[in-house]
Amino acid sequence: QxxxxxxGGGSVQAGGSLRLSCAASGDTYSTxxxxxxxxxxxxxxxxxxxxxxxGNTNYxxxxxxxxxxxxxNPKNTLFLQMNSLKPEDTAMYYCxxxxxxxxxxxxxxxxxxxxxxxxTVSS
Numbered sequence: 623q624x625x626x627x628x629x630g631g632g633s634v635q636a637g638g639s640l641r642l643s644c645a646a647s648g649d650t651y652s653t654x655x656x657x658x659x660x661x662x663x664x665x666x667x668x669x670x671x672x673x674x675x676x677g678n679t680n681y682x683x684x685x686x687x688x689x690x691x692x693x694x695n696p697k698n699t700l701f702l703q704m705n706s707l708k709p710e711d712t713a714m715y716y717c718x719x720x721x722x723x724x725x726x727x728x729x730x731x732x733x734x735x736x737x738x739x740x741x742t743v744s745s
Contacts, residue, residue: 631739644717669727
């Protein structure tokens with residue numbers, strides 16, 4: 623079992639920045655990676671970024687060059703630095719723990735999820 627708690631969401635104007643954090647506890651040694659997903663109102667959940675235990679990263683095309691995923695392994699904390707935010711980035715953001723191999727944005731590879739943190743970007 624892995625417990626995940628996100629923080630750092632909020633409301634910003636377009637062009638602004640936010641840094642999301644995700645504190646992990648429990649059986650974190652069994653995870654093979656971590657990811658950030660988001661769900662906008664009326665839309666399905668989508669992968670934003672992911673990082674594996676070796677620090678290899680993947681990003682959705684829509685956030686490349688603006689978002690950076692990172693992790694502090696000793697503190698079991700995952701981060702998502704979001705710069706140059708756009709109104710279309712408005713969504714609930716979730717962190718998730720990856721348990722099995724496969725495509726980084728495949729939700730079925732992530733059995734553990736946080737409750738989410740809301741990000742709202744106004745124009």
